[in-house]
Amino acid sequence: MNRSIRNFCIIAHIDHGKSTLADRLLQATGTVSDREFHDLMLDTMDIERERGITIKSTAVMMTYSSEAGVEYELNLIDTPGHVDFTYEVSRALASCEGALLVIDAAQGVEAQTVANLYKAMDQNLTIIPVINKIDLLSANILEVMGEIEGELGLDVDDIICISAKTGEGIEDLLEAIVEKIPEPEGNSDTPLRARVFDSVYDPYRGVIVYVRVEDGVISKGDEVLLMATGKNHIVEEVGHFGIRREPCSSLTAGEVGYLIAGIKTVENVRSGDTVTLNQNPADEPLHGFEEVKPVVFSSIFPISSEDYEDLSSALERLRLNDASLIYEKVSSPGLGFGFRCGFLGLLHLEVVQERLEREFGLSLVLTAPTVLYRITLSNGETVNVDNPNLYPDPATIDFAEEPIIGASIIMPDRYIGPVTQLILDRRGENYSNLYVGKNRVEIKADLPLGEVVYDFYDKLKSVTQGYGSFDYEPHGYRRSDLVKVDILVNHEKVDALSMLVHRDRARPWAVSACKNLRDEIPRQQFKIPIQGAIGGQIISRETITALRKDVTAKCYGGDITRKRKLLEKQKAGKKRMKMVGSVAIPQKAFLAVLRRED
């Protein structure tokens, strides 16, 4: 039975057509009828569709009859594509035997493609290089083939050329999948070991656990043990992934599917965990379980303190689906109760914020994202600081260090100038560049993570017109002349806006923060000074002039209702603002401050 299974994933740089290829495979195998088909079937979340990125892993089972007349069960595991979600990628990779490495025929090999390819190779996956978008006029198939051979060390003979858009080459690809990707190993007679590679929360069924069965069999009615958390559950349902969930009696070694076991929270279902049978447990869990480490930190507060409980349960709900989201309670003198959250990157932060606001209807204030600084005090003690408000008194600090990443940027050589400038602007060091192909250059440099988490990736894309790709790995810590910039509104410190920055960055940051606040805070009946300060030293200042009147000239019969409604609306709007002292600061003012202007 195992012989007919193939588990694979698709590795691709953003926009190289991964989701489109997945759609095409679904259609070609008849998994979804043309009538049911809509573009980007697997990207279910609004945010995924809008941004063209996949945030979570999804899986789908397809049935394919090969040319040789054998019927195969193909399990496609769709993985996230953004650099923020590399851990999610690795969990999904561990559940596959093969990977389709999709490369855009016009763009060629990108830094992130290389990074994910190495991850797949680490997991011993069979790689099928796929050149996509061969229908494009700008397709340069021969050159891309050269890159695949030269840069990636893959065999040109293995390359399949396709157009996911037109469907060209899809049949060849399906044949290659069943021929080249090995059947899953594993023994259905040994104790159950199934790897959790993702989980989603279903309000009616509880947590739907996505598993790849490595050994043994899992059936409805089994009592299972989650090895990392030590919790027991009775399996209510197992099944395969179609376009909908398709229940079956059991999943055996090699298969990919789901299980439902009345699990109410994913606190107990961590991705990477191993599922085994309670009565007949495996001796050892599978490899690959790792605690994810957040790199960007920000506090989230509800605009209205009444929404704290809602925020709390919303975060809990998000965490059901997102094991990489880490949070703990925090309280701020100015903003009340909220949560200090750790994220995989700024995109992850934005996605969480957007989902909290969109799916849970919350109005939020987020503090300036920061990285984890290491501060050595005069007494020799070292403290980690991920929150500007916990920054020690500068008088007690011997020195500060900031996290550094080794960045790898690949781009056509015509962008060397602007990219080099960007790296210098972001305090890059140990710069080097190297031609990695015809007209393609890889720049390597050490960059402070704090300079990268903001909008480095966006800036890079803009200076390279989308041709630059970026990947990074941690490179330890480096000493930094760090200062804490506070923002004062009407002489009161707004702790949400405090920021740890390099001294050279302090003034520009403070100046733009004050300007943005001046433009976004509504005028009051009194004058409001807005200041940026390092300690007691004011480094920037703006003033919001006093409102001189707010009454309308005319208020007769027909004006009363309109006027009253306007006042009610303003009053309701004020409830959605954060009071700092006697000044109401609207949410968009906080957001405006975080908008960085270089």
Next chain:
Amino acid sequence: MKTTGLYIHVPFCVRKCSYCSFYSIERDEVLLTRFRYMLLAEMERKAAGVNIGTVYAGGGTPTILSPEFWSEFLTTLDRVADISDVLELTIETNPGAVLPDTLAEFRKAGFNRLSIGIQSFAYSELKTLGRIHNPDQAILTFNQARDTGFQNIGIDLMYGIPNQTPDDWQSNLKKAIELSPEHISCYELSIENGTPIADLVDNGELSKPPEEHCREMYFLADEFLKEAGYIHYEVSNYASGDENISRHNSSYWNRTPYIGLGPSAHSFDGKRTRSWNVCEIDGYLNLIENDRSPVEETEYLDSKEIALEMLMLGLRWKAGVDIEEVKVSTGFRINEQYLDSMIGSGKVQVSGSLIMPTTKGMLFADGDAANLIEDLP
């Protein structure tokens, strides 16, 4: 027993002014004929048996309708309603819109108060506002009205007109008091979206005077007109004596009942029900012609809305608002701390439970009303 104000909205103008966002259309004889009949029909329906206190014909330009019509209107009103308590019958007009003989006929029809939309005595300002008259016509019309026997005349002036300086405003005020009107309204021009003047402001062709100048003009009117013996009794309104305070408009601010007739006119039952007619003349006429109500929407105020209205309206005018009454009638408390800050900054005077805005305080009536309501959880 409270009397009820009767407002009639006549949505016709000879030409629409550049700043006007009210519903009005250029005169059209066919529509006018239908409108006359339907106005009478609406009045007979809504005013039947009501004890009317004031009548106010506004617009638009109500003098577009003939004195004969108004005579018929008031006669009919007398037949269907109780008008024995009516003390004030106002009709609005514009300079140059009516001949002296016609003014006399309006007087004869029953109107005892005339409100003239002069706006400015400066030719350039009138041009900016898109008014069709000139300064001489304004003075002429006023004098003619006086001559025909109107003993209670109000004039409207506007400040904050593009390019207007405080000195320009002062000379307008001077010319106004030379006429000795019983009532002067001084409105700050507000640029409403969708008006021709708003387009000019957006294009940068015109701009309002700086905020400090507008504020200066407000205080200038206050000082100058008080000096001339006028009472500043509402944000934008001055009267030569208590007896000349607009009785009809007072019903808006002290929340007594009024009935509105004509398209877009609002009605209030003096308690918690407000309603308004459909905006468009065609819809209005069709509904009444089919014997249906022209009311587009009715809202029932909750206690909080009533409290907000009492404060918002009370803080606009000298009569003020009785906070004990707000509390008793709505159950909403006043934010005492905020009230103290208002007293401290000279925005209100207090007499027992009555709070009355000062000249400065009137400027902040809207925001302060919202701030004064204690929010209940």
